[in-house]
Amino acid sequence: MSSVEIRDVSKFFNGVPAVDNVSLQIQEGEFFGLLGPSGCGKTTLLRMIAGFESPDKGAVLLKNQDVSAVPPNRRPVNMVFQSYALFPHLSVFENVAFGLRQTKTAKAEILQRVESALELVRLPSLGSRLPRELSGGQQQRVAFARAIVNRPAVLLLDEPLSALDPKVRHEMQAELARFKQELKMTFIMVSHDQSEAFALSNRVAVMSAGKVEQVGTPEDIYNKPATRFVADFIGDSNLLDGNIIAAERDHYVVEVAGGTKFYAKSSVGCTPRQKATVWFRSSSVELIVNDAQSHGSDGSVFEAEVLHRSFQGDSSEYRLRIAGDQFVIATMRNEIQTHAIGARVRAFVPKAGTSLFVANEN
Ligand SMILES: Nc1ncnc2c1ncn2[C@@H]1O[C@H](COP(=O)(O)OP(=O)(O)OP(=O)(O)O)[C@@H](O)[C@H]1O
Ligand SMILES: [Mg+2]
Structure with a gap:
């Protein structure tokens, strides 16, 4: 069963296609990379999976169900942004607990789930801090904890590491690889960075101007580029x-x-x-x-x-x-x-x- 299926999806802004007739099938538990130059439609595609945008054509399916009519907060999907998007006035604990409080989860369960999410991202003792009292890498860990605390089936990552300096970025790549091992979720990660996408992904789609140029394992994309664009873009x-x-x-x-x-x-x-x-x-x-x-x-x-x-x-x-x-x-x-x-x-x-x-x- 596909975890996420994108079926003939197009999205237009002012008559111009941002995503142009894209079809993809992403398997359960797969780590799927989306790679391509600036403006090629990566974020727009993620936003349609999350439900923040609706396709002008085609359909998004989660576990084989068309979710066109399902609002973002009812989809089993969470998104992590490049900018962390933490609430500055809330503590780390409350940032992570936010979604659970919205759904009126019982207090004891909130405590238990937030603690286990903070443990997973290795920040168990920092729950009472405010976001501005954390480093960039730590803030991004909080953003991950917040995204996984309600156990979504699919985690969408939009250039989650690009604001970090190279050393911290490298550490966080290793952390993402560990999350992938420990969490039985489907990951879809957008990246500008080919080596990052290759290091983490089971399969990668390379996009250009709203279209998918090639889908394959990192080895396939590197060794057997299907189009001139992919050959030029990679390596x-x-x-x-x-x-x-x-x-x-x-x-x-x-x-x-x-x-x-x-x-x-x-x-x-x-x-x-x-x-x-x-x-x-x-x-x-x-x-x-x-x-x-x-x-x-x-x-x-x-x-x-x-x-x-x-x-x-x-x-x-x-x-x-x-x-x-x-x-x-x-x-x-x-x-x-x-x-x-x-x-x-x-x-x-x-x-x-x-x-x-x-x-x-x-
Ligand atoms: N809300 C919007 N209104 C108008 N145009 C938009 C909107 N969102 C995106 N676009 C346009 O759609 C195209 C694809 O944008 P998108 O943000 O999906 O690209 P991207 O691949 O994520 O780029 P980047 O790597 O720079 O983040 C761009 O030309 C962009 O200007
Ligand atoms: Mg983007």
Whole structure:
């Protein structure tokens, strides 16, 4: 049974679609990530699940029930916001208890539930403080406690960690992973941050301009981007425009401006002379150190000049210029060898690390 189903949902603001015919099925207990650039409709989608907005088209189902007519406070769903949205004049305890008091829950039960929620977020002794007496990370823990205290089936998280500094953010990511283990809830988390979404999510949807571009495991999205947009949005991608000049048994040959030929794999059928974009990650590029190294026909080899090197700890990122003033980014582990600016190098891209997007696909 789906915990949350979004069925052909669209939402328009002033005639412009913020969410454009989106369908998603999210399983019970799943941690689902929503990833995409600013303005692509992530928050609007969450707000429709929570019931703060209603779809102009399509339906939202919770546990297979259409909830179109159900107001937000009657949906088994809670939302955690980037801004915490705590009541400043109420203590931590009262912030967490707020929803339970509204529903006239018995006093003893409120006490027990609030304490166990504060324990889960590791703030058991801070119940009497006011929000302004807490750090940002602690305030966000209170916001989590408040969202889970009435045991919703679905927890919606809208960039919950983005206001935190990197170290606290990292700790809170680990905490979210623990909540996921301990609470049998469905999580849907919006993030700008790809590594955060990948670290926590069972599956991720990548959105662009109101539409879902791809849904898959983090591994699928990273290794097999379905569209040019996803390839460009996720990770360190090289995208080079060119023309298909030959179709071989397991790859196409694409010539890019300047004449460099790339061997690229594609899951869709292409025809010679078609315009296409070759894609590969910077980490797929190898700079050939030893001339005796032979890569045979399992990839593309090309000459390049090192324009820039940025040190990144155990690796370096190289900006390379190839024929025709085209650029390629390569990431290489420093233990292999470092290359100076201005050096001429040979580079290799294995077929296995490539893909192809044909020009009219997106
Ligand atoms: N209440 C509203 N009235 C008019 N336009 C809106 C409203 N809410 C959202 N929009 C528009 O809908 C689009 C999607 O907005 P949304 O807030 O869902 O994006 P988002 O993906 O959450 O972006 P961000 O990552 O910046 O939070 C944007 O173009 C936004 O300006
Ligand atoms: Mg948003």
